Amino acid sequence: MVPLSYYLILAAILFVIGVAGFLFKRNIVTIFMSVELMLNAVNLTFVSLSYSLRQLDGQIFVFFVMVVAAAEATIGLAIIITVFRNRESLNVDRIDLMKL
Amino acid sequence: MYQALFFLFAASAVGFAINLLIQRHPIHSALSLIGVMGSLASLYLMLGAEFLAVVQVIVYAGAVMVLFVFVIMLLNADKEEPSDRSKMAKYLGLPLLFLLLAMITVVIYRQFPEDAMVQFGDFPGQTAAIGRLLFRDFLLPFEVISILILIAIIGAIVLAKKEP
Structure with a gap:
């Protein structure tokens, strides 16, 4: 048996690591992966609270979050491919202007 | 355990x-x-x-x-190069x-x-209960999200297509 707060704190730790990746990484693909990590941490919170409240709505919500994350990954990676084709770089420090 | x-x-x-x-x-x-x-x-x-x-x-x-x-x-x-941009x-x-x-x-x-x-x-x-909930109470969000997926597919193709 494990207290529910352990699950929530684990999710908080994962979320903070995702924020750290978002802040410190310079590769645009890795930054995108940090966003996915944050989404996963929030999903863990949803599932553990769904367990705690004995309600399935939280799991349904996680399902929708997963679908939206899949769509977001598709679009985001397509944008990354387009950006790379125009700038020949994946470093976010070099992609800080809208014009070429 | x-x-x-x-x-x-x-x-x-x-x-x-x-x-x-x-x-x-x-x-x-x-x-x-x-x-x-x-x-x-x-x-x-x-x-x-x-x-x-x-x-x-x-x-x-x-x-x-x-x-x-x-x-x-x-x-x-x-490998990503370290940068000194964001102090x-x-x-x-x-x-x-x-x-x-x-x-x-x-x-x-x-x-x-x-x-x-x-x-x-x-x-x-409760996989059966989830399915029942998904196709009964959450039917409208489910259908909306399928349209979202369709838009994502079309958007990805348009974005990643090589321009002539």
Whole structure:
């Protein structure tokens, strides 16, 4: 048996690591992966609270979050491919202007 | 037993996440992220969410991460070079992150005192109930999200298409 707060704190730790990746990484693909990590941490919170409240709505919500994350990954990676084709770089420090 | 399994998967999730942070090559980060997702799938299983555990492995660790690895290899991404652009993130980022973690932890301890325990088998997997909920109460969001997926497919093709 494990207290529910352990699950929530684990999710908080994962979320903070995702924020750290978002802040410190310079590769645009890795930054995108940090966003996915944050989404996963929030999903863990949803599932553990769904367990705690004995309600399935939280799991349904996680399902929708997963679908939206899949769509977001598709679009985001397509944008990354387009950006790379125009700038020949994946470093976010070099992609800080809208014009070429 | 349950406690040991929880700490095993929690430690592996945090370890893989930190490995994602410290690896310099994106493909190593992607493999670490797959590890995080696998550990999270096991934790979902322990919380009685079997359907979500399987979806996590198939959709996240499978489809989404294959897309990531595919793009990394397609773009031939190499090690990221360290930059000195964001001084603020470098020096102010870490203390603020610990502050954020401390605040979340305090709120969780205030909201959820120790008496709420999680036990395996207390809330057994209800895949049939999820399906019933999804196709009855949440039918409209379900249909809307299928349109979202369609738009995402079309958008990805339009964006990634080579311009003439």
